[in-house]
Amino acid sequence: MERDGAVAFDNLFPMPLLKKLRRSVMSRHDAGELRERGLVRDIAGRYAAVLPFEGPFLAPEFYANHKLIEILGALMGTSHCIGSLEAVIAMPGAYRQHQHVDAPLRFDRAIGKTKKGFQGDLSDLPPYAVTLCVPLCDVGEANGPTAIWPGSHRTALRARPTGEREILQTFPEEHMVGGFGRWVLFDFRVFHCGMPNLAAEPRPVLMFVFTRSWFRDPNLADVFPSVVITKRNLKRIPDRYRYLFMLAPAARRSLWENKRKRNRHEQD
Numbered sequence: 001m002e003r004d005g006a007v008a009f010d011n012l013f014p015m016p017l018l019k020k021l022r023r024s025v026m027s028r029h030d031a032g033e034l035r036e037r038g039l040v041r042d043i044a045g046r047y048a049a050v051l052p053f054e055g056p057f058l059a060p061e062f063y064a065n066h067k068l069i070e071i072l073g074a075l076m077g078t079s080h081c082i083g084s085l086e087a088v089i090a091m092p093g094a095y096r097q098h099q100h101v102d103a104p105l106r107f108d109r110a111i112g113k114t115k116k117g118f119q120g121d122l123s124d125l126p127p128y129a130v131t132l133c134v135p136l137c138d139v140g141e142a143n144g145p146t147a148i149w150p151g152s153h154r155t156a157l158r159a160r161p162t163g164e165r166e167i168l169q170t171f172p173e174e175h176m177v178g179g180f181g182r183w184v185l186f187d188f189r190v191f192h193c194g195m196p197n198l199a200a201e202p203r204p205v206l207m208f209v210f211t212r213s214w215f216r217d218p219n220l221a222d223v224f225p226s227v228v229i230t231k232r233n234l235k236r237i238p239d240r241y242r243y244l245f246m247l248a249p250a251a252r253r254s255l256w257e258n259k260r261k262r263n264r265h266e267q268d
């Protein structure tokens, strides 16, 4: 991760679990429910929709996979949480996305009434957000792999932003292809883009984002909540993993008094 800003492995999740996740996503997609109810964003012919933590997504082997938790601890320390869980469905005909990083960070400084991003070089920062990309099908050149430029994450936070031409000239382009079961972890700063889906079938992937607890993903600024879980399901999460869900509204305690008491008070 330090050298390339991305790493790919096979077999993080057991295949029976992956198949259940795929069934759940595709049945919601086929019913139109995912597009209709999922706090949708459209990206170059693909749509991204927030998924609730329910059904197979409540399996601890998924959200608190022990290998994953160890990796996250090594990359972001003990204070991290789930930023979002989305399905991204690249429909047949989805076209090439522009090259981008998911969220550069400039630590705005407010001096008097002026707010400005920090002007210096922040290239040496450790990761503040990572995406676990879990394809729910085989991914080949034809059905819209993600292209990445390994190593480019170290240029994203230079004082002067890096241009597309420099990235193309400096770093090799790699396409994340592989069989069902392969997954890729990205630093938010690595340059990447989605390639066209030339196949006849939609290409579903999960984008599972983890961030340091102080970071908020600007891509989801108008999507609330980005972590969806009911109070009842949150209670089913073992105590030791509940910190992962700190951004879910269900994780908040009510302030001072509950609504019924407040209403009674207003009537008095």
Ligand SMILES: [Fe+2]
Binding pocket: 100, 101, 102, 192
């Ligand atoms: Fe992206």
